[in-house]
Amino acid sequence: MNFHAREAMGARLCNEALDEPIDEIERASMMDAAAQKLTELFDVLRIDHANDHNTRDTPKRVAKMFVEEILAGRYTAPPRITEFENALAYDQLIVTGPIELRSMCAHHLMPIYGSAYVGILPSAEGKIIGLSKYDRIVDYFASRLQIQEELVKQIGQYIEDMTKPRGVAVRISAVHMCKTQRGVRASRRSRMVNTYYWGELAKNAELKREFLDECISLDRAGQE
Structure with a gap:
């Protein structure tokens, strides 16, 4: 994806913050979409996330972890300076x-x-x-x-x-x-x-x- 395509999607380089912090609605939507993609990845890897009690909710957990923790610095405002x-x-x-x-x-x-x-x-x-x-x-x-x-x-x-x-x-x-x-x-x-x-x-x-x-x-x- 070239620079202009990234701009059109509101995307940024992986260690850059977005132009504006995302709100709760965007956050929930992002987590839902990411969980769906992780479910597809598990299917590709032949991991039974539907019946295995260990991985049944893993796609949702991982999606939440990425959005709210691992990548939080991309989606939130910079820390206030006192x-x-x-x-x-x-x-x-x-x-x-x-x-x-x-x-x-x-x-x-x-x-x-x-x-x-x-x-x-x-x-x-x-x-x-x-x-x-x-x-x-x-x-x-x-x-x-x-x-x-x-x-x-x-x-x-x-x-x-x-x-x-x-x-x-x-x-x-x-x-x-x-x-x-x-x-x-x-x-x-x-x-x-x-x-x-x-x-x-x-x-x-x-x-x-x-x-x-x-x-x-x-x-x-x-x-x-």
């Missing part, structure tokens, strides 16, 4: 994490799970957002079909746009079950780590080092 006055003109690095991350691989529809860390270099003249909002931002962009290389950048760019800091860093460390449960069947300890830097955090090697040191410290503290 801002606080930076009364004392704080301008030093803030790092928060580990933030629980759960997503779904766009290539094989297998779970991605791990941790995200966010570093913010606030502007002395700007504002500071509520700490829990970083968790909500991560969850919002993770709740789509994703690849980690794009997810880390989407999170960082949204924080830039919404808070106008002097610098941003986002780091993700995650297990990809498309690698551990299929294909090469790698160890469950096998992870992918990548980082996105912007502004002063992209230019200043000392700030980068401080951010990475804080990520290591937070990760160790979370394991205690």
